[in-house]
Amino acid sequence: xxxxxxxxxxxxxxxxxxxxxxxxxxxxxxxxxxxxxxxxxxxxxxxxxxxxxxxxxxxxxxxxxxxxxxxxxxxxxxxxxxxxxxxxxxxxxxxxxxxxxxxxxxxxxxxxxxxxxxxxxxxxxxxxxxxxxxxxxxxxxxxxxxxxxxxxxxxxxxxxxxxxxxxxxxxxxxxxxxxxxxxxxxxxxxxxxxxxxxxxxxxxxxxxxxxxxxxxxxxxxxxxxxxxxxxxxxxxxxxxxxxxxxxxxxxxxxxxxxxxxxxxxxxxxxxxxxxxxxxxxxxxxxxxxxxxxxxxxxxxxxxxxxxxxxxxxxxxxxxxxxxxxxxxxxxxxxxxxxxxxxxxxxxxxxxxxxxxxxxxxxxxxxxxxxxxxxxxxxx
Amino acid sequence: xxxxxxxxxxxxxxxxxxxxxxxxxxxxxxxxxxxxxxxxxxxxxxxxxxxxxxxxxxxxxxxxxxxxxxxxxxxxxxxxxxxxxxxxxxxxxxxxxxxxxxxxxxxxxxxxxxxxxxxxxxxxxxxxxxxxxxxxxxxxxxxxxxxxxxxxxxxxxxxxxxxxxxxxxxxxxxxxxxxxxxxxxxxxxxxxxxxxxxxxxxxxxxxxxxxxxxxxxxxxxxxxxxxxxxxxxxxxxxxxxxxxxxxxxxxxxxxxxxxxxxxxxxxxxxxxxxxxxxxxxxxxxxxxxxxxxxxxxxxxxxxxxxxxxxxxxxxxxxxxxxxxxxxxxxxxxxxxxxxxxxxxxx
Numbered sequence: 001x002x003x004x005x006x007x008x009x010x011x012x013x014x015x016x017x018x019x020x021x022x023x024x025x026x027x028x029x030x031x032x033x034x035x036x037x038x039x040x041x042x043x044x045x046x047x048x049x050x051x052x053x054x055x056x057x058x059x060x061x062x063x064x065x066x067x068x069x070x071x072x073x074x075x076x077x078x079x080x081x082x083x084x085x086x087x088x089x090x091x092x093x094x095x096x097x098x099x100x101x102x103x104x105x106x107x108x109x110x111x112x113x114x115x116x117x118x119x120x121x122x123x124x125x126x127x128x129x130x131x132x133x134x135x136x137x138x139x140x141x142x143x144x145x146x147x148x149x150x151x152x153x154x155x156x157x158x159x160x161x162x163x164x165x166x167x168x169x170x171x172x173x174x175x176x177x178x179x180x181x182x183x184x185x186x187x188x189x190x191x192x193x194x195x196x197x198x199x200x201x202x203x204x205x206x207x208x209x210x211x212x213x214x215x216x217x218x219x220x221x222x223x224x225x226x227x228x229x230x231x232x233x234x235x236x237x238x239x240x241x242x243x244x245x246x247x248x249x250x251x252x253x254x255x256x257x258x259x260x261x262x263x264x265x266x267x268x269x270x271x272x273x274x275x276x277x278x279x280x281x282x283x284x285x286x287x288x289x290x291x292x293x294x295x296x297x298x299x300x301x302x303x304x305x306x307x308x309x310x311x312x313x314x315x316x317x318x319x320x321x322x323x324x325x326x327x328x329x330x331x332x333x334x335x336x337x338x339x340x341x342x343x344x345x346x347x348x349x350x351x352x353x354x355x356x357x358x359x360x361x362x363x364x365x366x367x368x369x370x371x372x373x374x375x376x377x378x379x
Numbered sequence: 380x381x382x383x384x385x386x387x388x389x390x391x392x393x394x395x396x397x398x399x400x401x402x403x404x405x406x407x408x409x410x411x412x413x414x415x416x417x418x419x420x421x422x423x424x425x426x427x428x429x430x431x432x433x434x435x436x437x438x439x440x441x442x443x444x445x446x447x448x449x450x451x452x453x454x455x456x457x458x459x460x461x462x463x464x465x466x467x468x469x470x471x472x473x474x475x476x477x478x479x480x481x482x483x484x485x486x487x488x489x490x491x492x493x494x495x496x497x498x499x500x501x502x503x504x505x506x507x508x509x510x511x512x513x514x515x516x517x518x519x520x521x522x523x524x525x526x527x528x529x530x531x532x533x534x535x536x537x538x539x540x541x542x543x544x545x546x547x548x549x550x551x552x553x554x555x556x557x558x559x560x561x562x563x564x565x566x567x568x569x570x571x572x573x574x575x576x577x578x579x580x581x582x583x584x585x586x587x588x589x590x591x592x593x594x595x596x597x598x599x600x601x602x603x604x605x606x607x608x609x610x611x612x613x614x615x616x617x618x619x620x621x622x623x624x625x626x627x628x629x630x631x632x633x634x635x636x637x638x639x640x641x642x643x644x645x646x647x648x649x650x651x652x653x654x655x656x657x658x659x660x661x662x663x664x665x666x667x668x669x670x671x672x673x674x675x676x677x678x679x680x681x682x683x684x685x686x687x688x689x690x691x692x693x694x695x696x697x698x699x700x701x702x703x704x705x706x707x708x709x710x711x712x713x714x715x716x717x718x719x720x721x722x723x724x725x
Contacts, residue, residue, distance in 0.1 A: 040553070044548070048463075048464075051533035075552065079692045081695075083696075083704070084539040089657040089704070110530045112531020112554070113534070119510040119528055122510075126511070127510060129506050129672070131507070133509035134676070144602050171697070175691075176689035176693045179689050180686045183685065187675070188672075191672060194668040194671060195507055195667070195668035197503075197667075210671065338540065340654075
């Protein structure tokens with residue numbers, strides 16, 4: 001038996017949290033029926049000033065950043081060769097699997113002309129100058145890669161050892177693709193707003209957006225690991241992985257330092273930092289976002305955090321919130337529509353759909369860890 | 380090297396590097412298409428009659444729009460759109476200030492502006508569209524939209540610096556709508572409906588170069604002097620409109636803004652008062668976004684090289700640690716069996 005045996009957690013599947021999550025998912029599906037019968041406007045507060053709302057920015061831009069756990073951990077384990085993180089590979093890949101698959105599905109109900117979506121994959125309609133085209137192809141490719149990367153867990157569960165053995169021999173290519181594709185599209189999620197030009201505040205509009213989005217996606221993917229580990233420990237009564245997470249925190253610190261250096265170096269170089277003191281909503285959101293990044297990293301930097309699960313959890317939540325704000329700010333708060341008085345705040349049904357998407361993710365997480373060998377056993 | 384020289388060289392390098400970096404990350408601006416056609420809209424000539432709006436609806440077979448809160452007077456056939464929409468490609472808007480006593484004056488004045496697609500030389504919508512549903516004609520430069528290709532992602536709406544393309548959110552099969560300069564009429568030898576009906580020549584159709592020359596003629600004339608203004612299409616034999624030259628802002632909007640536009644504006648009040656963004660670069664934003672993408676993905680060499688490195692490292696590291704790796708070590712038995720074995724062991 002290997003050093004890090006994985007096993008299904010077991011236990012009853014239908015629990016109170018399960019039912020609550022299923023209920024939330026059902027509400028989302030009912031609301032989505034309204035979207036397909038009456039149009040996007042019937043469910044969302046989208047308008048031509050704000051054509052992209054939380055279904056894009058939370059479900060996709062933030063959802064896939066949460067889904068970077070598998071990417072970030074693969075990067076550390078397979079590319080930087082840090083074998084000690086092996087026990088968390090499977091759960092991290094699974095977090096990505098759900099984050100990305102659900103984001104892929106979320107795209108479909110946000111697209112206004114969803115029945116044409118396959119045009120994205122027809123070479124003769126391809127528009128390679130479009131950042132979105134690149135993101136769409138990369139994300140679709142990465143979802144496929146993730147299912148293959150996660151396949152050993154299924155094959156193992158159902159005793160298909162032959163197939164598993166064959167897959168093992170080519171898995172290094174899949175793993176390499178699983179690092180390449182997120183590197184490409186997570187940076188492109190930043191490039192996507194470069195074309196908005198002056199419609200995005202100088203606090204966020206920069207040619208460094210690809211690098212900022214990439215580094216913050218890795219940061220969020222890494223922060224999700226201790227976050228999930230502590231929640232799994234509490235929710236499923238498992239042992240805390242404080243020691244391993246403490247070592248992971250050092251990696252988070254390095255990535256966070258790179259992000260902050262690029263972020264503030266760029267702001268200083270462009271002379272845009274003055275906008276931070278304007279006292280308006282944008283400036284304050286910038287200050288909040290920056291405070292959360294710096295605060296989360298400072299918390300980790302304190303020696304104590306290396307040992308305390310509570311400090312690790314708080315730092316992880318702070319950094320995840322910072323990453324979320326950075327994305328909401330650059331796509332929505334820092335964005336100003338042309339002409340006219342446009343307003344956007346997500347409608348309640350719109351928010352419920354997003355809540356439903358995340359409910360399905362947690363629901364699938366519970367089902368998978370209980371039924372499949374995902375989490376490492378503590379011998 | 381002396382310390383001072385070294386510092387000087389470093390400073391020079393530090394100053395030059397970002398500029399060089401910026402240039403490397405920019406794609407070449409697109410040139411004006413060889414047979415570019417467009418429109419000159421002269422705000423000082425516009426009388427706000429909205430004949431162009433009604434002609435646009437008729438020419439493009441678009442339904443009238445009514446104010447949502449409209450009373451009884453608003454239940455007839457009146458077309459009363461408030462803004463551009465998927466069914467309103469063209470709208471006359473007004474700038475108003477104070478007592479609105481005089482036309483084309485900032486203080487206590489008013490001015491008209493016609494809003495629709497500017498048919499950019501380097502359009503953001505075309506660059507943003509992932510499925511080539513937004514298309515710029517390589518000869519005439521007109522930007523058109525094909526709903527049969529469109530996936531409804533609304534990236535064109537999000538990216539347009541002028542806020543032109545619109546999507547219909549109240550329709551389950553909604554589509555993008557915007558001015559296509561009546562290309563269907565042009566194909567039959569006609570001219571855009573708005574220019575065709577404009578009584579004063581405020582909307583003037585023609586080749587961009589001729590329109591630019593016409594704009595310079597107007598800018599050069601002294602305010603108040605009588606001038607002949609062509610109507611419909613520049614160079615056509617329609618009778619001209621004779622009027623006093625307006626007190627122009629000494630600039631042709633669209634001549635250089637965002638890489639240039641094929642619909643250009645002359646006005647008596649500053650352009651930003653008319654909702655046209657003025658604090659903008661002389662290149663279109665696609666030069667930046669595409670420059671960035673083309674640098675990162677040039678010939679796919681970067682990603683290919685990266686993938687090669689990743690494959691090499693992944694393979695090596697997996698071989699080193701395979702025994703320890705949960706993705707590779709098959710635990711070799713059913714989980715239930717594993718659990719039973721564990722029970723027995725303990």
